[in-house]
Each structure stands twice: as structure tokens, then as C-alpha cells.
Amino acid sequence: DAGVTQSPTHLIKTRGQQVTLRCSPKSGHDTVSWYQQALGQGPQFIFQYYEEEERQRGNFPDRFSGHQFPNYSSELNVNALLLGDSALYLCASSRGSYNSPLHFGNGTRLTVT
Amino acid sequence: GIQVEQSPPDLILQEGANSTLRCNFSDSVNNLQWFHQNPWGQLINLFYIPSGTKQNGRLSATTVATERYSLLYISSSQTTDSGVYFCAVRMGSQGGSEKLVFGKGTKLTVNP
Numbered sequence: 001d002a003g004v005t006q007s008p009t010h011l012i013k014t015r016g017q018q019v020t021l022r023c024s025p026k027s028g029h030d031t032v033s034w035y036q037q038a039l040g041q042g043p044q045f046i047f048q049y050y051e052e053e054e055r056q057r058g059n060f061p062d063r064f065s066g067h068q069f070p071n072y073s074s075e076l077n078v079n080a081l082l083l084g085d086s087a088l089y090l091c092a093s094s095r096g097s098y099n100s101p102l103h104f105g106n107g108t109r110l111t112v113t
Numbered sequence: 114g115i116q117v118e119q120s121p122p123d124l125i126l127q128e129g130a131n132s133t134l135r136c137n138f139s140d141s142v143n144n145l146q147w148f149h150q151n152p153w154g155q156l157i158n159l160f161y162i163p164s165g166t167k168q169n170g171r172l173s174a175t176t177v178a179t180e181r182y183s184l185l186y187i188s189s190s191q192t193t194d195s196g197v198y199f200c201a202v203r204m205g206s207q208g209g210s211e212k213l214v215f216g217k218g219t220k221l222t223v224n225p
């Protein structure tokens with residue numbers, strides 16, 4: 001039973017570029033959430049997708065956008081990268097209800113130079 | 114929004130020692146999870162424990178929802194227990210938030 005998988009594991013981009021990160025949820029899960037974790041901090045909620053729609057969004061600018069596909073996998077896109085976007089990006093999946101636990105992938109470490 | 118406070122921020126132990134990590138939260142919750150983040154960044158589920166007590170090997174956790182705190186106990190610590198321990202909560206009110214709110218974590222170092 002595969003857990004949450006993310007790709008790529010590491011990525012280096014230049015300021016102003018665009019990046020796409022990918023996530024496949026744990027088998028049986030239909031909800032995907034994205035978190036950003038800066039160095040030395042706890043993860044911060046970016047947004048959550050359910051039934052291919054954004055269900056809730058955290059305090060992140062419109063440069064951060066996402067998508068969920070019919071097979072429940074998801075993408076996180078960040079446009080016009082800033083140095084401050086350098087972080088570990090974590091994807092989490094869960095079943096649809098409010099009370100189900102989240103399972104996290106190993107993350108994508110993004111470095112913006 | 115809901116506030117999550119973890120203590121202590123840093124903890125250094127000798128192998129074999131026991132420890133207790135605390136998580137206080139400011140509002141009622143319907144989801145509380147403890148995670149261990151290893152030095153490679155992997156965020157590993159330890160417990161899903163919105164209330165009550167659970168045990169898994171050398172680890173156990175207790176959440177007292179009415180008093181808005183949770184405790185994580187680590188017994189007979191090992192060097193592989195090193196890392197950052199996060200508590201994360203989700204609000205419990207009807208129509209409540211989808212997001213998990215994380216504390217700042219407790220950095221645990223276990224020395225041989």
C-alpha cells in the first residue's frame with residue numbers, strides 16, 4: 001500500500017521562474033492538502049483540494065495555485081518565484097471527512113537562487 | 114485563529130531517559146495529531162488523538178480535550194528518536210477549518 005508520494009525530491013530554480021510540484025495521495029484517500037515549511041518553522045497550510053476543487057486556502061498569494069485531477073493526484077504551481085519561496089513543500093492526503101488523520105509525503109525541497 | 118503552543122522548545126536527553134512533551138491549544142478541536150520530523154525532513158505520523166490515551170511501543174500520548182492540552186511521552190529514548198516533534202490541530206466547530214495548524218515543535222536530541 002503506497003503512501004503519499006511527491007516529486008521531485010529536490011529542485012533548484014531561479015528567481016522569477018515558475019515551478020510545478022506533484023503529489024499522489026495514499027491509496028483510498030480523496031483529499032489533498034499542501035503545506036509550506038520554512039527552515040526552523042512548522043508547516044503552514046497553503047490550500048486543500050477535494051473533488052477537483054479548492055476547498056480552503058491559507059494566507060498565500062495568488063502566485064500559488066493548484067489543481068486536482070480525477071485520480072485525486074494534485075499539482076502545486078508557484079509563479080514568479082521569490083527567494084522567500086525557498087522551503088520544503090509537503091503534500092498531505094486524507095479521506096474526505098473532517099475527522100480523518102492526514103498522512104504526509106516526504107516533501108519537495110525547493111531552493112530559489 | 115487557533116493557537117498551538119509546544120513546550121519545551123528544545124530538549125536534550127541521554128539515551129535511555131524518559132521525556133514528556135506538551136501541546137496546548139486555544140480552542141476546541143476535532144483532530145489532533147503528533148508527528149516526528151526526522152533530520153531528512155520526513156514527517157511521520159505518531160498518533161491521531163483528538164481525545165483519550167493511546168500507546169505505540171515506547172511512545173504514548175494523552176489528550177485532555179476539555180482542558181485543551183495533549184502530552185506525548187517517550188520512554189527509554191534512543192538516538193533514532195532525535196528530530197523535531199510537532200503537534201497539529203484542526204478546529205472542531207461546525208463548518209470548522211480544514212487546515213491543520215502546527216505548533217513550532219520540540220527539537221529533541223538524544224545523545225548516546
